[in-house]
Amino acid sequence: MRGGGAVPLGLTVGVLSISTAAVLIKLCEDAPPMIIAAWRLAIATLVLVPLAGGIRGRRLFELTRSQAPYLLLAGVFLGAHFFLWITSLKHTSVLSSVVIVTTNPIFIGIGSFFLFGERPSGRLIAAIGIALVGGVLIALSDAGAGAGSLRGDLLALGGAVMASCYFLVSRKVRQEVHILSYITPVYGVAAVVLVIGAVISGERFTGYQGSTYVYLVLLAIGPQLLGHGTLAWALRYVSATTVAVFVLGEPIGSSVLAYMVLEESVTPLQVAGGGLILAGIFLASRDPDTQQAAG
Numbered sequence: 001m002r003g004g005g006a007v008p009l010g011l012t013v014g015v016l017s018i019s020t021a022a023v024l025i026k027l028c029e030d031a032p033p034m035i036i037a038a039w040r041l042a043i044a045t046l047v048l049v050p051l052a053g054g055i056r057g058r059r060l061f062e063l064t065r066s067q068a069p070y071l072l073l074a075g076v077f078l079g080a081h082f083f084l085w086i087t088s089l090k091h092t093s094v095l096s097s098v099v100i101v102t103t104n105p106i107f108i109g110i111g112s113f114f115l116f117g118e119r120p121s122g123r124l125i126a127a128i129g130i131a132l133v134g135g136v137l138i139a140l141s142d143a144g145a146g147a148g149s150l151r152g153d154l155l156a157l158g159g160a161v162m163a164s165c166y167f168l169v170s171r172k173v174r175q176e177v178h179i180l181s182y183i184t185p186v187y188g189v190a191a192v193v194l195v196i197g198a199v200i201s202g203e204r205f206t207g208y209q210g211s212t213y214v215y216l217v218l219l220a221i222g223p224q225l226l227g228h229g230t231l232a233w234a235l236r237y238v239s240a241t242t243v244a245v246f247v248l249g250e251p252i253g254s255s256v257l258a259y260m261v262l263e264e265s266v267t268p269l270q271v272a273g274g275g276l277i278l279a280g281i282f283l284a285s286r287d288p289d290t291q292q293a294a295g
Contacts, residue, residue: 007237010230011246017227019253022094023261024219025086028212033087034198035205036216040082041191043220048187052180060181070173071182075189077166083194085159092152094258095266096138098251099274100156105284106131107164115168127283134276141269179232187224248278 028036053060063071088097106128112118120128135153142149174182198205231243251274258264266274 007234011234011238011243014227014230014234015246015249016253017230018223018247019250019257021219021223021227022089022098022254023257024215024223025089026094026258026262027215028208028219030208031212031216032203033090034083034194034201035203035208036219037079037082037086038191038194038198038205039216040219040224041079041187041194043217044224045184045187045191047220047225048180048184052184056178056180059178060184062181063177063185067173067177070169071177071185072189074166074170074173075186076193077162077169078186079190079193079197081159081162081166082190083197084155084162088152088155088159090152091155092142092149093266093270094262094264095251095255095270095274096142096149096153097156098254099277100135100138100153101159101163102247102250103131103135103157103160103277103281104163104167105281107161108167109284111164111168123283127280129280130283131277131280134273134278134280137269137273137276139273141267141273179236183229183232248282251278 025036031039085097085101088101106124109120109124110128113120135157139150139153142153170182170186231247234243255264255266255274259266
C-alpha cells in the first residue's frame with residue numbers, strides 16, 4: 001500500500017472525525033440548520049485559506065476557465081447537501097439520517113448512467129435493490145415515530161442526492177486540480193451560498209448559547225477539515241473503494257456516540273434497514289464506474 005502505515009491510521013482518524021458530526025449538530029439545539037451549515041463551512045474556509053495559501057502560495061487559485069464553473073457548481077451542491085442533511089437531523093434519529101445520507105455511491109452510479117451513458121452493472125443493480133429494501137424498513141420504523149421522522153429520512157435522502165451531484169460535477173476537476181486548490185474554493189462557495197440563504201430566510205448569526213459556538217467550531221475543525229480532509233488525502237494513495245469501505249464505519253460510530261451522548265436508542269427495524277443499506281453501499285462502492293466517479 002502506498003503511503004505505508006500512515007494511510008490506515010489516517011483513514012481511521014478521518015472516519016472517527018466525521019462520526020462526531022451528527023452528534024455535534026444535535027447538540028446545537030438552539031441553532032437552525034441553515035446557520036449550523038453556514039458556520040461550519042465559513043469557519044472551515046477561514047481556517048483553510050491561510051493554511052492552504054501558505055502551502056500552495058500563488059498556485060492556490062490557479063484554475064482554468066473550464067474548471068472554475070465546475071468548482072462553483074460543486075460548492076452550490078455541497079452547500080445544499082449540508083443544509084438538507086443537517087435539517088434531517090432535526091427530525092429523525094442519527095442512525096436513520098447518517099445511513100441514508102451515505103447512500104451517495106448508489107446515486108453516483110445512477111447519475112453516471114443518465115449523464116454519461118455508463119450502463120449499470122449487475123452489482124450496482126443488486127446494490128440498489130438491497131438498499132431500497134433497507135430504506136423501506138427504516139421508513140416503516142420511522143413512520144411509527146410520526147411524520148416528522150419520515151420527513152427527516154426524506155431530507156437525508158435529498159442530502160445524499162446533493163452529495164452525489166457534488167461528486168459527479170467535480171469528478172473530472174478533482175483529477176486535474178491539487179486537493180487544496182479544489183476544496184478551498186469549493187468550501188468558500190458553499191459557505192457564501194449558505195450565508196446568503198440564511199440572510200434571505202431571516203436567520204440570525206449570533207445570540208446563541210456559548211456552548212453552541214464551541215460545537216460549531218468543533219464541527220468545522222473536526223468532521224469538516226480533519227475528517228473530510230484526511231479522507232481526500234488518502235485518495236492519493238488508495239482507491240475510492242478502500243475509502244468508501246472505511247466510511248461505512250461512520251453510521252456505526254455516529255450511532256454509538258448518539259447512544260452514549262444523547263441516549264438515543266434504535267429499533268430492530270432501523271438496525272436491519274441500516275444493515276441492508278450499508279451492504280448496498282458496500283456493493284455499489286466496489287463498482288468500477290462508481291469508483292471512478294467518487295474518487
